[in-house]
Amino acid sequence: MTFxxxxxxxxxGYERHPAIHxxxxxxxxxxxxxxxxxxxxGKSTLLKGIVGILSPLDGTIERVGVGPREIAYLPQAADIDxxxxxxxxxxxxxxxxREAGLFGRIGRGERxxxxxxxxxxxxxxxxxxxxxxxxxxxxxxxxxxxxLLQDSPVILLDEPFTAIDDKTTSDLLGLIGRWHSEKRTVIxxxxxxxxxxxxFPRTLLLAREKVAWDATQNxxxxxxxxxxxxxxxxxxxxxxxxxxxx
Amino acid sequence: MLYDVFISPFAEFEFMRRALIGSFxxxxxxAPIGVxxxxxxxxxxxxxxxxxxxxxxxxxxxxxxxxxxAMTAGGLVAGCLxxxxxxxxxxxxxxxxDASLASFYIxxxxxxxxxxxLRGSNIDLLHVLFGSVLALDDDTLLLLxxxxxxxxxxxxxxxxxxxxxxxxxxxxxxxxxxxxVTHLVFLCLVVVNLVGGFHAMGTLLAVGMLMLPAIAARFWxxxxxxxxxxxxxxxxxxxxxxxxxxxHAGLATGPTIILSAGVLYIFSLLVGPHGGLVxxxxxGRHLEA
Numbered sequence: 355m356t357f358x359x360x361x362x363x364x365x366x367g368y369e370r371h372p373a374i375h376x377x378x379x380x381x382x383x384x385x386x387x388x389x390x391x392x393x394x395x396g397k398s399t400l401l402k403g404i405v406g407i408l409s410p411l412d413g414t415i416e417r418v419g420v421g422p423r424e425i426a427y428l429p430q431a432a433d434i435d436x437x438x439x440x441x442x443x444x445x446x447x448x449x450x451x452r453e454a455g456l457f458g459r460i461g462r463g464e465r466x467x468x469x470x471x472x473x474x475x476x477x478x479x480x481x482x483x484x485x486x487x488x489x490x491x492x493x494x495x496x497x498x499x500x501x502l503l504q505d506s507p508v509i510l511l512d513e514p515f516t517a518i519d520d521k522t523t524s525d526l527l528g529l530i531g532r533w534h535s536e537k538r539t540v541i542x543x544x545x546x547x548x549x550x551x552x553x554f555p556r557t558l559l560l561a562r563e564k565v566a567w568d569a570t571q572n573x574x575x576x577x578x579x580x581x582x583x584x585x586x587x588x589x590x591x592x593x594x595x596x597x598x599x600x
Numbered sequence: 601m602l603y604d605v606f607i608s609p610f611a612e613f614e615f616m617r618r619a620l621i622g623s624f625x626x627x628x629x630x631a632p633i634g635v636x637x638x639x640x641x642x643x644x645x646x647x648x649x650x651x652x653x654x655x656x657x658x659x660x661x662x663x664x665x666x667x668x669x670a671m672t673a674g675g676l677v678a679g680c681l682x683x684x685x686x687x688x689x690x691x692x693x694x695x696x697x698d699a700s701l702a703s704f705y706i707x708x709x710x711x712x713x714x715x716x717x718l719r720g721s722n723i724d725l726l727h728v729l730f731g732s733v734l735a736l737d738d739d740t741l742l743l744l745x746x747x748x749x750x751x752x753x754x755x756x757x758x759x760x761x762x763x764x765x766x767x768x769x770x771x772x773x774x775x776x777x778x779x780x781v782t783h784l785v786f787l788c789l790v791v792v793n794l795v796g797g798f799h800a801m802g803t804l805l806a807v808g809m810l811m812l813p814a815i816a817a818r819f820w821x822x823x824x825x826x827x828x829x830x831x832x833x834x835x836x837x838x839x840x841x842x843x844x845x846x847x848h849a850g851l852a853t854g855p856t857i858i859l860s861a862g863v864l865y866i867f868s869l870l871v872g873p874h875g876g877l878v879x880x881x882x883x884g885r886h887l888e889a
Binding site: 423429435448451458 | 774
């Protein structure tokens with residue numbers, strides 16, 4: 355089986371304090387993986403490591419067939435300046451930046467793709483609206499449209515449905531299903547176990563280290579969830595250098 | 601009569617024509633830079649950079665007197681050094697940009713003043729402080745034209761990443777490594793335009809040509825492109841009216857041009873269609889949908 359990502363004894367963290375400790379495992383190409391765990395478990399940290407915003411303290415991340423900058427990534431709180439005068443259409447079109455570069459023409463083909471992406475998330479009619487006028491759910495739809503345009507084989511979503519209503523969530527889950535059927539690798543950080551059980555075949559349960567990484571119904575069993583909940587959240591300010599063998 | 605007021609000062613006096621062309625060149629380069637500074641909430645960065653440039657220009661003056669090349673070079677070196685150091689520190693430590701800029705520009709200013717006092721001469725820095733828009737020679741005019749040209753070309757090259765760096769820096773970081781470079785090049789463009797500006801307006805007032813037209817333009821246009829065009833237009837209008845007022849009333853030219861831009865800003869603030877005060881006080885009845 356080919357894999358899209360492989361973590362080998364991966365430790366990620368901040369100022370030498372690990373947020374994820376000694377994670378090893380593979381994400382097969384085309385996987386639809388949920389990452390679950392309590393707050394502070396290292397879920398977002400893992401995604402930041404995968405896209406290369408954060409360098410590993412130890413261990414490695416191998417990416418097959420994609421560079422770190424080619425991965426489509428939806429952060430938990432996009433630091434978008436909503437007062438900036440750009441329209442929905444313009445913001446969605448930035449998904450083409452990698453492809454078009456500094457001067458690449460946005461021709462008729464690209465314009466159709468942008469319009470299709472906007473239509474696919476149900477924002478037709480909003481093209482000319484400035485982004486400051488969007489609601490939270492519309493904003494999230496717009497960011498999904500940009501992910502669509504990025505056309506990446508690996509897509510990372512960090513809590514994409516937080517503060518999003520049911521209708522929008524189910525629409526966006528439809529898009530995730532479409533990506534899965536297109537054999538893209540999708541990794542999503544989620545808190546809603548119901549959504550995870552229903553839509554995600556595999557789950558990685560994290561609590562600063564791997565608790566379980568398995569088919570969803572096995573990973574999210576009572577024993578594992580209890581173990582995850584006992585995680586110690588605060589790091590030890592007087593911790594020694596870690597001597598654990600790989 | 602109208603001819604006497606509006607045309608004859610320019611038709612009769614070459615220094616007025618030179619001043620007009622110089623200010624046009626200045627405003628064409630400064631307008632887009634100012635718009636980006638404003639939209640990135642960096643409106644005060646221009647002021648900080650102007651302080652950072654001053655000592656460089658003063659050192660240039662100390663070494664070779666009132667020489668265009670030396671003062672320009674000194675200003676560029678000091679300004680770009682401060683911009684790059686601040687940018688690098690911001691992106692590699694927990695300091696925010698305002699903090700790192702504040703520390704470096706004040707170091708630059710102090711170093712400049714120290715250097716000047718070492719020499720012990722009481723040099724006339726009035727030229728550096730207030731500029732000499734009515735005494736622009738060929739070299740200075742060419743310099744201003746070059747600066748406008750380079751600014752527009754560089755902005756054209758990095759327009760997309762620069763815009764994205766303003767709206768959604770996190771996204772830019774996730775798809776490209778160019779964000780930092782874009783930012784540093786942009787800061788250097790700010791420096792280049794301020795250095796051009798100080799020959800005409802003086803180091804401190806150069807910021808006026810950078811920011812006032814851009815901030816006024818915010819009230820007239822919604823998109824970035826139109827905003828840049830509007831800023832250039834407002835800057836040109838301020839140049840013409842400032843020159844005419846200073847000619848007829850015998851006022852100092854640089855400050856009068858900036859004051860004209862100030863008047864245009866207040867006018868825009870009042871009646872501009874995008875968030876202008878009059879529009880806010882009397883918005884009209886609410887719409888159906």
